[in-house]
Amino acid sequence: MSAIADVFARCRAEKRAAFIPYLTAGDPDLATTADLLHAMAAGGADLIEVGVPFSDPIADGPVIQRASTRALASGTTLSGILRLVARHRDRLDVPILLFSYYNPIHARGVDEFAEQAAASGVDGVLCLDLPPDENTPDDFIPAMRRHGLDTVFLLAPTSTRERVRRVAQYSRGFVYYVSRTGVTGDHGELPKELVKETRRVRRKVNLPVAVGFGITTPEQVASVAKVADGVVVGSALVKLIEERTGDDGLAAAVEQRVRELTEPLRR
Secondary structure, eight states, rough: OOOHHHHHHHHHHSSSOEEEEEEETTTOHHHHHHHHHHHHHTTTTTSSSEOOOOOOTOOOHHHHHHHHHHHTTTTHHHHHHHHHHHHHHHHHHHHHHEEEOHHHHHHHHHHHHHHHHHHHHEEEEETTTTOOTTOOOOOHHHHHHHTTOEEEEEEOOOHHHHHHHHHHHHOSSOOESSSSSOSSOOSSSOOOOHHHHHEEEEEHHHEEEEEEEEEOOOOOOOHHHTOOSSSEEOOHHHHHHHHHHTOTHHHHHHHHHHHHHHHHGGG
């Protein structure tokens, strides 16, 4: 069983959903990212999504787009991110899911990327723009498997029955269910059909299902946790990082926000 699967098994035994925060690596710089990873773990993260900044983040809303721009401007590279994970992985004590577009992986070479990611301590990869269908490169999933990396794929409210089947077949660790169509970010209230759709997906996927996109408050975390195996919060935390960059209390503020978001899961 992988480290990511272990997390969901432990949370299931504790009768709660896993909490999965996201940050963009290198925003505002990699040294700060290291501090924020530890802050998230201390605040109650069960698994952390580490975003690889990309120049054309088509699935991301303006908050994470700006974070990618800042990270790239600070000189963040894929190699730098992997070195960062390698330096801190043993002390974090939570799994790391690398959140990337396919282009940086393709540019590195899929097998070389998988080998280096695994060696650095990455536990899994979520490639946003690489659905598991006939267009998926033949070497991607086998390379991840050879190096012991979980592959997490996305489902959305618009996913066809065939897409659900393929995602269930090729995912390892968990399946990421997007709560709404469109891009990441705070959209106000969660969709009214989210509970029904999440239950539908869970019936068809023999893996834990984590829900993300648009979850920003402890109340929304509590609501989603009633029907999902995991809750993902990204833009709300990235926005806090943006607002507090340069503040000596940034890491403490992130730890406190994660603690507030996870409080409903500890009741």
